[in-house]
Amino acid sequence: MFFSLVLFTAEFLGLPLVPPFYGSHNANFEKGVNFAVGGATALERSFLEDRGIHFPYTNVSLGVQLNSFKESLPSICGSPSDCRDMIENALILMGEIGGNDYNYAFFVDKGIEEIKELMPLVITTISSAITELIGMGGRTFLVPGEFPVGCSVLYLTSHQTSNMEEYDPLTGCLKWLNKFGENHGEQLRAELNRLQKLYPHVNIIYADYYNALFHLYQEPAKFGFMNRPLSACCGAGGPYNYTVGRKCGTDIVESCDDPSKYVAWDGVHMTEAAYRLMAEGILNGPYAIPPFDWSCRSSGVKNSGSSDT
Numbered sequence: 001m002f003f004s005l006v007l008f009t010a011e012f013l014g015l016p017l018v019p020p021f022y023g024s025h026n027a028n029f030e031k032g033v034n035f036a037v038g039g040a041t042a043l044e045r046s047f048l049e050d051r052g053i054h055f056p057y058t059n060v061s062l063g064v065q066l067n068s069f070k071e072s073l074p075s076i077c078g079s080p081s082d083c084r085d086m087i088e089n090a091l092i093l094m095g096e097i098g099g100n101d102y103n104y105a106f107f108v109d110k111g112i113e114e115i116k117e118l119m120p121l122v123i124t125t126i127s128s129a130i131t132e133l134i135g136m137g138g139r140t141f142l143v144p145g146e147f148p149v150g151c152s153v154l155y156l157t158s159h160q161t162s163n164m165e166e167y168d169p170l171t172g173c174l175k176w177l178n179k180f181g182e183n184h185g186e187q188l189r190a191e192l193n194r195l196q197k198l199y200p201h202v203n204i205i206y207a208d209y210y211n212a213l214f215h216l217y218q219e220p221a222k223f224g225f226m227n228r229p230l231s232a233c234c235g236a237g238g239p240y241n242y243t244v245g246r247k248c249g250t251d252i253v254e255s256c257d258d259p260s261k262y263v264a265w266d267g268v269h270m271t272e273a274a275y276r277l278m279a280e281g282i283l284n285g286p287y288a289i290p291p292f293d294w295s296c297r298s299s300g301v302k303n304s305g306s307s308d309t
């Protein structure tokens with residue numbers, strides 16, 4: 001989820017695509033660097049495992065990513081003062097992170113109350129990482145909240161119910177799960193406000209992924225999507241075109257004819273059409289809080305991205 005938005009953000013800013021750090025050798029990070037890892041958590045793996053939240057995916061937590069960043073600074077930017085300069089001038093996209101912590105807890109059937117207890121811990125972890133980067137010179141942060149998981153194919157499938165009261169009549173999304181995503185957003189925003197007061201010289205922008213995506217489900221026709229775009233474009237059947245064990249990307253599953261009519265790509269990720277609208281809603285629209293100020297864009301951000309200095 002994270003990765004596609006990075007692409008659209010880079011494209012919008014007139015920057016080249018941001019190369020991933022992990023798995024790249026001798027890469028050139030002049031144009032930015034992406035420390036995202038598929039399946040990464042905010043909290044340490046051992047911490048989640050101790051709470052019975054086991055997962056077979058990566059152990060690269062936010063802390064591990066931050067350490068990799070610090071260790072690789074000399075090769076990215078050279079001397080400590082050059083690195084401070086670089087960090088001061090960087091747009092730091094902090095996340096989306098935390099969603100997988102919750103996903104893994106849901107996958108092992110933890111109750112919603114227990115999962116909610118993770119929220120302040122996830123948010124403190126994000127906040128500490130921001131504070132650490134501020135100490136290293138960081139000045140501009142874009143910090144995303146969570147997705148409306150109650151509209152996600154995976155959750156709609158796994159938490160399907162005959163109790164129609166659990167569904168939002170307009171969108172067909174699961175209300176209690178969306179409430180969870182909104183809750184995370186509220187708590188994160190409160191923490192970001194606290195940080196903003198503590199560090200008035202820093203710009204901390206909240207990226208409201210929740211509403212940037214949710215409004216596509218509320219008014220799908222307006223954006224060229226099909227009515228009730230809740231099923232996956234690439235799937236092998238089931239009420240939301242998602243079948244466990246027959247996932248998109250395996251040779252038996254093909255994609256739909258026109259992905260631009262779909263919000264959901266494979267049950268977990270969104271389509272490019274949806275990510276593009278989300279990115280636009282954040283960079284140009286009302287889903288960045290406070291909104292971006294592009295008044296210096298043509299002389300500032302855009303040129304520095306397209307010239308080789």
Ligand SMILES: *[C@@H]1O[C@H](CO)[C@@H](O)[C@H](O)[C@H]1NC(C)=O
Binds near residue numbers: 060
């Ligand atoms: C993560 O896993 C890799 C390989 O499985 C291991 O080498 C590494 O030490 C682990 N790192 C942490 C922080 O647990």
Ligand SMILES: *[C@@H]1O[C@H](CO)[C@@H](O)[C@H](O)[C@H]1NC(C)=O
Binds near residue numbers: 231234254
């Ligand atoms: C489910 O995915 C397949 C591709 O595997 C696609 O052809 C089909 O139209 C999708 N079904 C729905 C209901 O969206």
